[in-house]
Amino acid sequence: MRWLALILLVVLSAPVHAASYKVLLIRASNENGATDESLKDIETKLKKVFGYNHYRPLGLQRMPAQINTRRRLDLGEGFVTFITTKGLKDNQYDVELEWFSGKLLISKQTLKLPENRYVFIKGPEVGADWIVLALTILE
């Protein structure tokens, strides 16, 4: 009986694989300013792709990557994303991402997104700055 309890405890305490989306709304600019901690891990990638010196997070949202679900994420400044997780095959998520600003659809894309890989979307230009959306799935 003690063995059964021990086995149950081990099985129940085993970590459950739960991936989650991380969506960032970023303002890229050349104005002076320190990079936010939430962008430290992708700052180099952002600089390499967009060329700006500084990146400031305008909004950050997370949500679990559940199959056959569609979720609305409000990123602030009038920007909203709809993320539909259509499936998971070969460690790649089938994702439909719609990015809205106000009432207008900026872009709609269907992606095969592996875990820990980023998708950057270059959006509207505001003054001398650019608005960028970053999406990834974290383990």
Place this chain on the structure above:
Amino acid sequence: MRLHDPTLMTGLLDGELNGWRRWYVRRHASKCPVCALEYRQQQHARRLLAANPPNISMSGSDDFFWSQIKNEIQSRPASAVDVPTPSLSFGDWLRQRELALATVAATIVALLAITWLVSQHRAHPQFAHAQVEHVQTAIPNTVATPFRSDDDVTVIWVSGLPWTPDMTEMQTLYAQPTI
């Protein structure tokens, strides 16, 4: 291990056993009364022999003795000698190759591990980039172009979007149903 094997007790006392066999025989001798008795008897006999060494005396000097041996050897005619070939059991064969067996076992385990890792990798390949299957824009005169950067980043470049001087104006512009 064969049960109650006196030769193993002899081997233990002679220091012929090594590694796990020595540990195993000692452990067995400490628990088995038959083998413990055999061990004590052999130990006792050895102590007796050690305490009473044979007193051997030679009639002549050492040189004279060895010259006699040499003459005896030289006087005998040369003849073929049959050297007995030891017959080894499978157990003896295994004991002589403990290290080789351990190496073979380790190699098999390593090969199995590599095979498993390769099969896991094939089942779940690691992708370097996200793939864009389809992309579209709704605002007139805009176009979205996907490409891959040198890093593991996939980029979708939406160009042709209207420029605004600040965020407030941008929100006002994009709040309209059409541009």
